[in-house]
Amino acid sequence: MPKKLIKARILHFIDQNDTQASNYEYFPEGGLLIDDGIIEQCGSLSSILPMMSEEVSIIDYSDQLIIPGFIDTHLHYPQIDVIASPGKNLLDWLERFTFPSEAKYQHRDWSLQSSEFFLEELLRNGTTSALVFGTVHSESADALFTTAFERNFRLLTGKVAMDRNCPDYLQDTPESSYEDALELINKWHLKGRLQYAITPRFAITSSEAQLEKMAELARLYPEMVIQTHLAENVDEVAWMKELFPKHRSYLDVYDQYGLLRPNSVYAHCIYLDELDIARLQTTKSSIAFCPTSNLFLGSGLMNLQHYTSQQIQVALATDIGGGTSFSMLKTMGRAYEVAHLRGDVLSAFDLFYLATLAGAKALGIDRSVGNFIPGKEADFIVLDLKATPLMERRIGICQSLEEELFVALILGDDRNIQATYLMGEKKYQRQ
Template sequence: MSMTAAVCNAFRGSILHFLANPGEAGADHSYQFIPDGLMVVENGRVLALGGYAELHPTLPAGTQLTDYSGRMILPGFIDTHIHYSQTDVIASPGKQLLDWLEHYTFPAEGRFDDMNHATEVAGFFLDELLRNGTTTALVFGTTHRQSLDAFFAVAGQRALRMVAGKVLMDRNCPEFLRDTPDSAYADSAALIERWHGQGRLGYAITPRFAVTSSDAQLAQVGELARNYPEVHIHTHLAENMDEVAWVTRLFPWSRSYLDVYDHYGLLRERAVYAHCIHLDEDDRQRMVDSGATAAFCPTSNLFLGSGLFDLAGALDSGMRVGVATDVGGGTSFSMLRTLGESYKVAQLRGYTLSPLQAFYLATLGNAKALGLDDNIGNLAPGKEADFIVLDPESTPLMARRMRSATTLIERLFIFMTLGDDRAVAATYILGELVHTRACLPSAENLSNE
């Protein structure tokens, strides 16, 4: 193995990443855990990964070694559904989905016709993702074309791998947020041509949900999807029972909510449907057959009282499933907190989500769900070096609890139950440090103050 000193950086710590789905490959063959590991990064990609004792002697003179001994290095978290335009309405009290949209979301999104506002929010939003260890996300913008120009410009300046799209809606929403079937197509096509594939950026065709698009607009969206088969499709599906009933009234010819999207050619690989709570067996099978992904959004579903996603049923059926924060209906940017709530929702449905499965979903599983696993999702040599460092002593309680943990699985469970942004000691993009957090004082120091 050849390593050149000028561009190599090495990182020491406990290293964990996934090679396959623990639920399919079996836990013993699904992940690699190196208690004292070394990862070598060259030109933004993982060059080598292995034990510290084995790899350290091979490092060329001048290699910069960053020592995270006692901490855990993992691939960056991936969020499969989030709204950057709802950053300022997180933690807004209200009723269920449709009322919440009317009273909080739509007024907030109306401000994104201002490019300066969109740029400022995009910067804060991306800072918050990185602070929480999320290095890639599938992101909703607003109906304003400039909201996507702002987002992509800020994300591109930071060399982030992000996928986003302009919201499409021409009915059942405020007039100041409406586009038209023709403008939805034209604006989306222009944004795709400008931004998709620029650096690490990708585009998602983004109808908000079926009730806010007319038949004419959905037909245009389907045409857009046919003309740009390489981009993502991103929307909402079967989140709330009132929403499902509304779809039935608006599209009386459809067999189901999902059938509306399928009718217009929007059910395919790289199509991501947020929520998918109220699906029947036929719809699940159509999701499986098409290769579409369901984005499980536990904190949002609990906060808005939408229902409990059937994770076990989805996995058993063979559906692709990702996990997502869904900020601002979701109540945290933290994937650790999101995994903890995923565990609780699964418990209420009679399924125990293992820590291995949870961390797989947040990393390689979500990369596969987005069709990005050729580049991100684990730390295999050749992958882009987006990674995070978790600190098991980030809070006095976590440090105390970790001292009695005897297995990797137990430590992961503590991270996902007690962890939040404070547990993310560092975040790296293409091997470059973009966020670091000073360690909190130890429990002993705190008690002596």
């Protein structure tokens, strides 16, 4: 393919520092030079143009803002049909809505149709990488891998392990969860831009025998991502204590089975004590912050500032379908509100960092995506910050880049995504 030069305003984050305002690069008249899906150069247009050859194809987004694609670190593709279902709390919501819906994913045709819709929604909302839950059925993970491979989407997913405290029609066994995972790993792991993720749903729905099987997988694949839920809801935490009376805490259950390590991602983490927090930091485990689902299900307000002050890697997640939107812009807005309710104020730079490079770091894919460092894959989105009449009016009086970004995360949604690119190829165009 010929080289491409993308002309636009360009923003990306370089690394995590104490002050987010000091770790980004912004080019008001920028250029992104792409060769065969890989970033060759990112910088000011004036520095790139003199080195260009005639063979370069120029794509002009000069009036728009280009940023790295959003990275969603926790969501459930089988829950697209239960989004906006009014459960009393997490456990009630799972029993009444989620589990019955997930039963359909034993059928490959249903899983394929749903995975196609799911990935199109991600692209429409500017998400280019995601860590995703399937169901207990191998068919669900296989279908999602198939669909993602066809689109060259960077996907991490796995078959859910769940052998107790759920309907009979959703239960596997310790042995089948292990064997099914191995089969999927052999078929899909590291094929294209795909990775398998070890996926116990949460400690409550796995017996000790099954957790040991997940630990065996983790030992067999020491670099593989692990995903699960942790300390989301008060009733959930109380139930965990009944099921695991010998363990000090919810986190300690996972710790004793060797499931804390770099590239392990724990969703929610609202109710942790200081010993838990210290252990997350020591093991370099990550947290997926899910503000829309935590608000919608009344689970609680995660203490983002405390975790980041302890050098724990935190990234943003929509948590569809307990979460209420595929839009990472809207999710950033809810994250701002959650922090504000706790007495903290996040900057727009903090929030865009959480939705891009922080996600890549949490998933261990920051060597490939997350910013525009030369050599990385050219996943990016074109943001139209004036997509609605209200936004156009408000943006028109902004005095800084940060103010524009803040308007985008408070007022923005899928309408602001003008285009989504995967490895330099346009996969979505707003109509």
